[in-house]
Amino acid sequence: MKILVCISHVPDTTSKINFTDGDTKFDTNGVQFVINPNDEFGLTRAMWFKEKQGASVDVINVGGPETEPTLRKALAIGADTAIRVNVEAKDGFQVAKELAKVVQDGGYDLVIAGRESIDYNGGMVPGMLAGLTGANFVNTCISLDVDGTAVTATREIDGGKETVKTSLPLVIGGQKGLVEESDLRIPNMRGIMMARKKPLSVVEPSGAGTETNAVSFEKPAPKGAVKLVETVDELIDLLHNEAKAI
């Protein structure tokens, strides 16, 4: 089985979010970038397929050279090769189109992406990629088993979960649950040394355009201070009369 894991290069969760150029650009100053948490679960599941079922695992990112350390980290975790599509990622559709070309040219059976990335939280790329390549698609995937081309997957739904059957070729939008958190891997020294020698190929983009455009950004207005109360009677009164929440 040939697996491609999509790796989004995102600001670490604890990063302060600021904008520059008249609030039109994300300010990367002092921000540490990491593998998108949803993708990390997917990458670890892919490693399981590699070790237990002999799959090959490539990782891919659509982005500029600054995303290469994140791809190297994925190689250090155990992916075989990395691909970077050399274009600034501007919207989900553009990213999905660039990925679709690599998926089709590379003949991948299974593409594992994260249900959303924690920068723009679009939740678009996996579904669009499935739509563009004609592969089956399972979103919010929390367990995945492949036997030949037959697939059993579980996905989270509002208020519960459901189990589905489908077949390869498949794209999933993965998330926490795909593997136990304790199984997530931290690159060790050997992995890091090996990652240096693994191929990271840079491919030029097909030139797909965007369909949406983030014109400007804004931070939420600062919140008023919390009202601390001494008694539950006071709380109930405020919730009823002031907040109209009960």
Next chain:
Amino acid sequence: MSVLVYTESENGVFKKASLEVASYAKGIADMMGTSVTAVAVNGGDTAPLGTYGVDKVLNIKDAKLDAFNAAAYAKGIAAAAKAEGAQVVVLTQSANAKYLAPLLAVALEAGYASNVVSLPESASPFTVKRTAFTNKAFSHTEISTEIKIVGLGQNAYGLKEASGAAATEDFSPELGDFGVEVQSVDKATDKVSIADAEVVVSAGRGLKGPENWGMIEEMADILGAATACSKPVSDLGWRPHGEHVGQTGKPVASNLYIAIGISGAIQHLAGINSSKVKVVINNDPEAPFFKAADYGIVGDAFEVVPELNEKLRAFKAANS
């Protein structure tokens, strides 16, 4: 020309989020001087849709669609959008809507903006405000395609009644290959789900153990709320994973979020920022959650919660 809205129902009854997206679609239709068509799948009584501004309902009736299927639903909605000459398609941000929206975007070659929080700032260029960076910012996003798809965040717009009646027609589009087949669904039917809840009562590691959740469930019961928890609580197996709220868990956009014994780590707050009123009960006055809260009590959950439950019960009895 029209605004198309996908309205979800459960057992034939339209969900509140569907009435909200109908209201929102009516708002856009008024801006653009056009009408609203709803697509329903095995929808029952469509009268409520008329009350919230829908002019026409295309009801796709097909027993094969009783179990949700993203590819087939996307095909059906795309066919409706084409039949109606829709310029804008509006969906909720339920798990199912988020699942089908990107497939619909490909089928219609339409730009899609998710997590939108208000009416378009302008119709031409079509610009909407959406959350970004896990609720730490907003992005003003322009959609440049002929057809635009908007995913409206839960409780972002509210319900707006409009006088009108919806004419309902059966609609039978070609649904194509299903690709994915549902084997089994595991869902607590008697509980309010976090996604639909008006009120969410959530507790964290401060509760010390799963045996102490009785008082949390009791509060949820009194308030008709869904129960939720922080990540360590579900990791420890005290509560099911589906209840875990936050960046790696579920988003909550309820009217009222009550957080008990939760520190308010940034990853947890990322999931609750779009809730309207936040109440925190924590014994540590320095807990970061107090900075994000509207109301707070500094106190021991094991003393505050039982008393609060008792008084809430009396309040509900007196006010219902």
